[in-house]
Amino acid sequence: MDFVLTKTRFYEAYGDQLNDWQAKMVSRVFAEGLTGFEGGITTRKYVAIAKCPNRTAARDLSDLLAKGMLVPLSGRGRSTRYGLASVKPAVQGLLKT
Numbered sequence: 861m862d863f864v865l866t867k868t869r870f871y872e873a874y875g876d877q878l879n880d881w882q883a884k885m886v887s888r889v890f891a892e893g894l895t896g897f898e899g900g901i902t903t904r905k906y907v908a909i910a911k912c913p914n915r916t917a918a919r920d921l922s923d924l925l926a927k928g929m930l931v932p933l934s935g936r937g938r939s940t941r942y943g944l945a946s947v948k949p950a951v952q953g954l955l956k957t
Contacts, residue, residue, distance in 0.1 A: 866947070867890050870886070870944060870945075873947045874929050877929075879920065886944065888909045889944055899941055900933040900941030900943050902941055903917045903921060928945055930942040930945060931943055931944075
């Protein structure tokens with residue numbers, strides 16, 4: 861149940877900001893289930909999934925990171941591995957004290 865909520869929140873928050881390649885990659889990550897990709901998302905994996913040039917993959921990953929959709933998991937530079945960011949639930953109404 862948590863996975864479905866996580867996926868729904870992600871698409872509600874960011875779905876309209878994804879280009880076609882980014883949408884394909886995000887869909888593939890969610891298709892992997894709760895654990896996502898083993899070792900995280902890399903430029904190489906992005907190229908393979910989105911079937912786009914390496915430069916496009918690097919630019920798209922930078923864009924996703926800048927928009928807060930990805931978080932770095934490990935590594936630096938070209939060896940950085942990313943994971944999808946979690947989206948906090950929207951507050952429903954005001955809290956009563």
